[in-house]
Amino acid sequence: MLKAAFPGVAAVDANLLTSVVHAGLVDDVGVRRPGPVDRGPPELTEVSRGALPAHFHERDAAGAEAAASSALELLRAQPGEQRPLLVSTQASVDLARARLLRRELDGAYEALVPVFDVPVEWRGAGTLERLDAARRELCHPDFQTASAAADLGEQIEDFTATAAAHKLSASAPLAIEC
Incomplete structure (x- = not known):
């Protein structure tokens, strides 16, 4: 079925x-x-659909961090088997991105540690799009001389490349391969 x-x-x-x-x-x-934001407590849906994107659009680091932290707290309150991996992963990336807006590189790395452990088959488009936004934050002039920023950028690129390679290997053969 x-x-x-x-x-x-x-x-x-x-x-x-x-x-x-x-x-x-x-x-x-x-x-x-329904998609990952449609599940869980109503407060989570509100954070995911409204507050958090607005904070990022306005580049409000404190508001984005508070919203992402709130989402993670709501997720942690759910029993482990009811905690959606995709939503937790995206919330962790959102927290990292908020910390990068504040130029807090160590905190951003800390938020991404569980993300880098996500199995390749669960690395969805929503997570990859969020990581791309975080990667772009690492291009800020404040991070240009930080080797830790370059290292984090490489980890993000490796995570993304692995996800893309997995998606390509799972797809139908290309016309030129037939």
Whole structure:
């Protein structure tokens, strides 16, 4: 039944399907659920959809950090098996980005530690887009001479490249490969 949620996939790993169900992406009969921000406490949805993006748009580092920290606290309050990996990962990247807005490099790295441990198959577009924004913050002149900023940038690039390579290897062969 879960295979119906993933049309075009010939063979589906049972462990992967179980993980997808536990992450809340589909229910146990294969019906796709709303995206990651549509789950969890209502406060989390409010932070993810409204407050946090507004703080980043206005480059309000303190507000963005408070919103991302609040989201992570709400997630930590949920039992481990009910804590969506994708949402937790994105909230951690948001916290890192907020800290980079404040030019706090060590705090940004600390927030990204759990992100770098995310399995390659769970490195989704939302996480990669957020990491790209964090990577752009590392280009600020305040970080130009910081070797730690260059190191963090390389880790972000490696994480992103690995995710992209995984996505390409899982796709259908290109026309020129046939």
